[in-house]
Amino acid sequence: MKKELDFKTMAPAIIAAVGGAENIKTHTHCMTRLRLVLADKKKANEEELKAIEGVKGVIDQAGQYQIVIGPSVEQLYNEMLPLLPETGAEAPVNENLDGDTKENAVSKVFAFISGCITPTLPVLIGSGLISALLAIVKFMNPAATETNTYVLVNALAQAAYSYLPVMVAFAGARRLKTNEYVAAFVMLALCSGTISGVEELDLFGIALTKVSYTSNIVPALLMVPVMAVLDRQIMKVLPDAVKSILRPFILGLVMFVLTLLILGPIGTIIGTALANFCVWLTSFGGISMAVLSALHPLLVMVGMHTIITPLIVNEITTYGSSLLFTKALAANLAIAGAALAVGVKAKKAENKQTGISTGVTALLSVTEPALYGCLIRLRKPLISAIAAAAITGIFVGMFDVRAYATASCSFLTLPIFLGGTMQNFVLACVAAVIATVLGFVITWFVGFDE
Template identity: 25%
Template sequence: MSKFTGDAKKLLEKVGGSENISVVTHCATRMRFVLNDPEKADVDAIEDIDMVKGTFTQAGQFQVIIGNEVASFYNEFTKMAGVGDTSKEDAKEAAKQNMNILQRLVSHLADIFTPIIPALVVGGLILGFRNVIGDIEMLENGTLTLADSSQFWAGLYDFLWLIAEAIFHFLPVALTWSISRKMGTTQVLGIILGLTLISPQLLNAYEVVETTEIPMWDFGFFQIEMIGYQAQVIPAILAGFVLAYLEIGLRKIIPQVVSMIFVPFFALLPTVIIAHVVLGPIGWTIGTWISNIVYDGLTSAVGWLFAAVFGFAYAPLVITGLHHMTNAIDLQLMSEFGGTNLWPMIALSNIAQGSAVVAMIYINRKDKKEQQVTIPAAISCYLGVTEPALFGVNLRYLFPLFAGMAGSAVAAVISVGSGVMANSIGVGGIPGILSIQVPHMLMFAVAMIAAIVIPFILTVVLSKTKMGVDAYKRLGK
């Protein structure tokens, strides 16, 4: 009998038994259940189990926080429950049965962007390094950059653009590939579709202005503009889904014996034509509208109000999963304006929630069990992964959540009010300063200080109020 046997048996009983488990898997710290009847799970009793550090429900999954020993606990649990192992993708698909239409839409959007986020983060860091090398005049009494002072640094500055260009200018390729991967269609067709949107034959999207003479494909009775969609998000997403659904539909009607020939041909060729004639121009227009509305709102006379609302509301958006929508907006802002003023607020919100957890570490410094959750949660939050902090700590107590939201709102006002822009999406926490454009790094640092200090002080203060006392009573502490 292992040390996990007793708690695993209790958890199995309190989630409603094996017959109530549709799918179970685990990540770095949590077990993820898709339950046939979520109402059968006794949440209070589950949270009283010694190995359990907290619970929450997100994206149709009931998640139980175990900690660093989750893999061993999971093995003992599944052996006892008689539930077979399954992949995270299977768990996601099963979980969608418990989602409403909006949740499914957001889940699909998350599935598209999640595989390419590591590349976007790397791209943001590389642009940050290029800023340090080529834009900060740190030598010769503030008159020379590193790139100006040495051929090595100049060469490195130029070389790093190779990677940044591949990530951001060629973004449509990543998006169309990710959609084909998600939809279970032919991934190489998704890649080829993306390449047709950024081909060297096409006029680069960054070179298009009102006075530009646009080349045409001339078919005699009609013409198609030869415009590329470098860094464009919405045209790539629209084209990617058209290709996927065409391929899925064709596979149902074309005999399998000739499907290898005719399915790719009749899926790809019409999609490329539709993408350049219809979807590209429409997607570009929609993307421009969205980016202009967000940018104009944040830079208007009442931009501080937009910033305060977004900063305050971002953590609840993470709780609901709606935050995945901001990825597309950030990328569109980067395409239109050469940077994003939205992403810095996201990084500041993460820092603020992490600071609230740090305050809980201080408040509960004598509670060793609590620190098994709070310390890893704070570290991951400062590095941009907020779910352990939000669900494992702040949402359970509530008052740290509100303290973090308040600190985030103040930091967002400072960021937007001083015109802070990021090169791109980056590490959504303290290292995020590397993705901030050089002229704005100082003010972003000021906003970071606000995001650290305000939530910490507010959390400590609120813990002594009725709100804090009630939270401790509710949790039996």
């Protein structure tokens, strides 16, 4: 009951601190943050926001005003919804709110990609956990893979990646304020067995490049912006009397043809380049993974960690596993270890309580409370966690430890490292212990100022 009352108090306080409901153009949330696009950022009072009980941090990044809450963000968001305009209840739009500068153009691209990927993360996490469960079943009883139950549940797990382009197109279309159902309709057609990966197809006598649309999010990311531009032109030209009939017809047909002839092949080229980039990036073994693992907490701090998600998804769908994703295991548990060390060593009761509670939360995969409530505030523990993550990154890079699905990395989700050899899983478990212990030990000996 107390928590419910807190959310009811927090919701109007947050809205007032960002300049009122009329200053919020669009609003959404991820697993731990409110993500707002404000009409005028100058009206937001960051200090007032940070003073609200329950707000762990504020980030102005990639066109979004991100307010860090923690795992209970959805409950808070539900309290805010009745106080906000219904038209804003969608993923943030891809608009330049601060002028046409090169920096903002790059920021808009990152914001668009992040805005398309972030809404799909719950599905990918759910799929990853189901895949992990199936991996455990397969390890304990290999014959179970032949049963109908295993096959059916596996179909559920694989659907998340097979139809990920459909979800990305839907999220992207909603973000750009075009018809998300038409976008999904086009991508569903492209992902069908009649088209995806089929050779020797032609359209109007024009030979089509073989493109695998299932699991390939790049064509969807290219299609949606073009569709949004086309949609606006159609709305200007068509008479009101026929818009509801002809708009989806023209939009769907034209985007289907454009994607088959142009955007799909371009997307394949980009996807191949991304896959090759991942191979190059991880070819340096321990060095590259040390850098990536050390950077992960910093990317989480500024809300840019989802930018790497397309690379990870592309890596898994292309090669069946991801070395890049293992950086999150190293970083998350290093953060957990550092926070727990603060909880054990701190003299102030507040720091003890915060360290223990956020450390346990980080062990269970949600690291923002530990980062904002403990490590950033005390500074030295953050540096210690980064060092621990880097050392663990060297380990996972040297031994090529790979994830076979995606989920929020923690001790609970270690089964996502099943799928290859048993050695890979054991090494992942060892890496988890190394990260946690190093995070704790380095923080303990480096110390911190309270």
